[in-house]
Amino acid sequence: MAVVSRYTVALHILTLLAYSSTRSGTYLTSDFIAKSVNTNPVFIRRILSSLSASGLVQVKYGTGSGWCLGKKSDEITFLDVYEAVEQKQLFEYHHSTPNQFCPIGGNIQTSLEPYYHAAEQAMRTSLSRSTIADLLLDTVQ
Template sequence: MAVVSRYTIALHSLSWIAMMTKEKDEFVTSDRIAASVNTSPVFIRRILGQLRKARLVIVQHGGTETGWKLAKDPDTITLLDVYEAIVQKPLFELHHSPPNPRCLIGKGIQPALNGIFSQSEDAMKQRLAQVTISALLQETLTQTSV
């Protein structure tokens, strides 16, 4: 599955956890999260494992309270925090093998793209840093009432 899809699923999962734990501070199971995302609980646990490493969620095993919950207030978790936890590679990549250095385009395309790609990713990250999980949840719930 594409990195960007995993990111979207991570945002979905965190928004769902934030909604479910807003009224009742309890752990929620990966089965319940997976039902909302419409995917397998194993896949959800893999994504939540990455979010746990980034200290965005906590997990509890065994007993009556098994599952996941946010490690921080959803007002303090930004979409950039989630992006950095899930996406391990740059958004844009250059050629997998070097282009022909004797070709005018081959010689200059990578240096030309480096700046464009870097600036584009920086702009995206700045925007993601402005949005929290709480704001995403609020916008999501607004969309469902339209």
């Protein structure tokens, strides 16, 4: 079974909310969003919570309750979404410290650091160039 990416689901949620804002302007419930993603509403609410903490979505309680975008779709970059939902580094090191007496194990993590840093910076630069508005245009043709 594949691991569900919080990031991909967050992009899906935000694009759906952007679409809704251009159509009816109504708030969408987590149940409605879960049906679009085809997953559990509890999982959706966890992601919405992270997006809300970053100001990317807003919640309305009471009559007509649900979720909407917290910013304009052309102001939400893929990087904003990544930073809101991904808590781990892009590349992780060993789960346990490598053998420090081994010629490779003693220096592997330090040696990998500049490669990992450069790759993460390239990813961040790329993600900062795309917005939810761009994805909405690509999705709804």
